[in-house]
Amino acid sequence: MFKQIFYDQLKELASIQGGPGQEQDVVKKLVEWFTPLSDHVEVDRMGNLYAYKKGTSPGPTIMVSAHSDEIGCVVRDIDERGFLRLERTGGMIESLMVGRKVNVNGHLGVIGVKAGHLQTPEERSKVPSIYSLYVDVGASSKEEVNELGIQIGSPITYMSDIEKFTNPDLICGKAIDNRSCCVLLLELFKKLQDVQFAGTLVGVVTVQEEVGLRGAKVAAYKVNPDYAFVLDTIPCADTPDSLGSGYPVSIGKGPVIPALAGGSVRGNIMSPQIKALIVKQAENLGLPYQLAVMSGATTDAAAVHIEREGILSGAITFARRYSHSPVEVANLNDFEQGLTLLEFLIRENQEWGDLNFI
16 A cells, blocks of 8 residues: 555656756645644745654654755756757756756757767767757747746756556656655655654755755754754666676665765765664664665765754665666665654654764
């Protein structure tokens, strides 16, 4: 039952355009979903969503967050013939963009490609720069583009619906990073209805993660939680082109606990106390989990843990293949196991003990 409900909600949420700084419609839908499950829901000036749920006894304030934005671009220029030039907002990869269908402020567009018959041998073997790519929205002039409501700064995102493989546990599509974890956070709130737990849970949906963890910084300062858990997806290495990479993370093998994520400046070394807490709970429940060290990717935990006087933070992530592409692939079982882990972490928070640094 969980997997079908999760899939249906993710399919709907991922279909909504929401690149960095343009997440309004995604947040509006999430406000609708969180309101009946929460004591109070609010949205700050930046666009972060906060859903508050008070426990049945005194205890810590625990923030659990997921980001709402997807990778994308914006319109950089519009030429006189109605073709659009792009600027990226997030990790758009040129080699995956050519010839793709895109949503341009609610309108169908395609990222054009020079006909193979007209390409030189050098052009056929070269990935074009994003600054030489263009979008065709079927207009023949700048005026026609403007009449469509497309302007400089208008959002551009992939068009790629969430679908199931023949194996129904495997899903594929765009924006699995990170609408999947927004849905997981929603399911956590459903699980905690009429359940006893101590303290206050603050579910946060952050904005602009893909362009520098910006919403998370604001949200962590506002909530000032005792503890924080960040939910996100993470690249894996279980395909032929990445086997033997020294990064043993796969889909279908349980939630991923990133002991280290991100580079030297914008990263997070998970606190030993939080790491041990997550691992202990997973083992007590008999749930599979994966430990990872991933210097090439980061999560909102990198911003959260250094706010105010420092916030004890951890990340619970979920493996995805083909990261930052319109065909990201994930396993629904990983999310189901992650939900079980999260529910028991929140319910049993009075058993955590002393999580001070020393």
